[in-house]
Amino acid sequence: MKILLFYFSGTGNTWWLINEFVSRAREDHHTVDLYSIEKITNDQWSSINKFWDNADLVGFGYPIYGSTAPKIMKEFLTTVTTVHRKDSTIEKSAFVLTTMELFSGDGALALRSYLKKANLSLVYAYNFQMVSNLGIPIITYNPVSEARFAKRRARTLKKLDKVYRELLAGRKRLQNLYNPLGYFLGWIQRVGMAPVERQSWKYFGVDETRCTQCQQCVNQCPTQAIIFEDDQFTFDPSCTACFRCYNFCPAQAITIAGRSANPKRHRQHQTYIKGDYY
Numbered sequence: 001m002k003i004l005l006f007y008f009s010g011t012g013n014t015w016w017l018i019n020e021f022v023s024r025a026r027e028d029h030h031t032v033d034l035y036s037i038e039k040i041t042n043d044q045w046s047s048i049n050k051f052w053d054n055a056d057l058v059g060f061g062y063p064i065y066g067s068t069a070p071k072i073m074k075e076f077l078t079t080v081t082t083v084h085r086k087d088s089t090i091e092k093s094a095f096v097l098t099t100m101e102l103f104s105g106d107g108a109l110a111l112r113s114y115l116k117k118a119n120l121s122l123v124y125a126y127n128f129q130m131v132s133n134l135g136i137p138i139i140t141y142n143p144v145s146e147a148r149f150a151k152r153r154a155r156t157l158k159k160l161d162k163v164y165r166e167l168l169a170g171r172k173r174l175q176n177l178y179n180p181l182g183y184f185l186g187w188i189q190r191v192g193m194a195p196v197e198r199q200s201w202k203y204f205g206v207d208e209t210r211c212t213q214c215q216q217c218v219n220q221c222p223t224q225a226i227i228f229e230d231d232q233f234t235f236d237p238s239c240t241a242c243f244r245c246y247n248f249c250p251a252q253a254i255t256i257a258g259r260s261a262n263p264k265r266h267r268q269h270q271t272y273i274k275g276d277y278y
């Protein structure tokens, strides 16, 4: 089988899951073309389009944000529809693998309408429970311990094995699609998410007393939303609310709603190595 796969991962969970999927597929001698959407350049589109025309499946991986997909993923699909594949009429089967922390009404299905516009018919969607990698000052919450995280990942891998087998065997699964409660709860979450999505950049800032101006935040931001000019950091509306800057700032200097993390209470997750997934 030929599988084309696009993913976005803010803090590493989705990157990990998608790579586990890809290693299973490659071990079974399927051909997989894998792209982190934040890194795709215009020059790559002619080869992506060639692969796409011949692909058996087109897949998408992303974290659930309030029962919807991150803005960067929705904008990516819109650009695919209106620019890169606007002349293509070839319809393909699509699948979506998402990661979440705890709950999402019908989040894995949130991209349905975007996929349809890109001539993609969704045949399989699955939402995997992972953990959050964030300890945020406005919510008293900490990342789980390494041991617990390892347990969760083992459980996720068991589910992934099943999902992989079903998907490659051509089975259809649209988790929660016909569940009115899931749809309703998802809708409520999306209503709550809408202002966060539009205004997330306004909530982020930099604590100058901690910042060492290493500019890792600037370099790691998937949407280049952090600008450093005249000794000042500003955030712009392209921010996709992934919290990567917050999670990986070596000085814990990124603030949310004006509040800095308390390093004792708001631990940073060390599970993923910076730079691996973008």
Ligand SMILES: Cc1cc2nc3c(=O)[nH]c(=O)nc-3n(C[C@H](O)[C@H](O)[C@H](O)COP(=O)(O)O)c2cc1C
Pocket: 008, 009, 010, 011, 012, 013, 014, 015, 062, 063, 064, 065, 066, 067, 099, 100, 101, 102, 103, 104, 130, 131, 132, 133, 189, 241, 242, 243
């Ligand atoms: C802005 C934002 C909104 C989120 N909303 C939800 C949610 O509605 N439900 C949930 O279970 N997890 C939610 N999460 C947690 C992430 O979906 C989860 O940690 C995911 O695995 C992160 O993936 P990543 O590491 O690939 O970025 C949210 C995280 C962020 C940053």
